[in-house]
Amino acid sequence: MNSPAKNPSPDRARPRLTDPRARDHARARASRLGHADFLHRIAAAEIEDRLAEINKSFSRAAIITDFPRLWAEYFPAGAMIPSSETLDLPQGLDLVIHAMTLHWADDPVGQIIQSAAALRPDGLFLAVCPGGETLAELRSVLSAAEIAQSGGLSPRVLPMGEIRDMGALLGRAGLALPVADHLRQTVSYRDLFHLAADLRAMGETNAMEARLRTPPPRAIFAEAAADYAARFPDPDDPARIRATFDLIFLTGWKPAPGQQQPLRPGSAQMRLADALGPEKASPPSPKETP
Secondary structure (H helix, E strand, O other), X not given: OOOOOOOOOHHHHOOOOEOHHHHHHHHHHHHHHOXXXXXXXXXXXHHHHHHHOOOOOOOOEEEEOOOHHHHHHHOOOOEEEOXXXXXXXXXXXXXXXXXXXXXXXXXXXXXXXXXXXXXEEEEEEEEEEEEOOOOHHXXXXXXXXXXXXXXXXXXXXXXXXXXXXXXXXXXXOOOEEEEEEEEEEEEEEOOHHHHHHHHXXXXXXXXXXXXXXXXXXHHHHHHHHHHHHHHOEEOOEEEEEEXXXXXXXXXXXXXXXXXXXXXXXXXXXOOHHHHHOOOOOOOOOOOOXX
């Protein structure tokens, strides 16, 4: 009799995007040498503001983070949970904050599902991570320089999730009232090498599984630096360069009886034009019927 077929391991079933050992090494080095934490502090302060606007108190919170000392400054009563593919979350939480690590997850929807499973009914899941146009300038100049120097491309900057795609993960994880939005930060640097040093101090250096393990030619970075300075100068100081960071925020609630529900499409009792009033309503376009 034939033996039953075994399910493939997760590693064989889905190619890995990230190298966990390289990612953890980068985070540990950033903590040891001095974490460039300004994006984390912006994210934490923004989450504080958002929670303050919610008419609900949270007594059991967990924060998923690779920088627990920093996030404990903002949420001292929260349990600090290290990021991993399998999260060691306690049960019965009323708040889970996924803090600046979701972009490195091979299975982001799995991360949200695990977080949702740890929440009690009507508990809140809130995530923040870089996405969207983050480091778009750096991706552009590195790609152009590498093609010019070597005739090909290798993974150097982590792909960034689009806000619409990331927002869809909330519904796939079974969370209600999903909301996705972003906060853009434009940061000024002396040059590409200054930006690279900051990324190293953030723990955000290249930790992709498919990255080249050999040192790249220095000429790639010299050409990319010159291209960066020419194409993306800081408008306030053309001798410097600008870098874009998009912080994407995801919010969803664990379903519960009596929870507020979104209106069914087409159920509105008033037309938008009537609600806005004649002075605010836009005139119909030539293709619209008044």
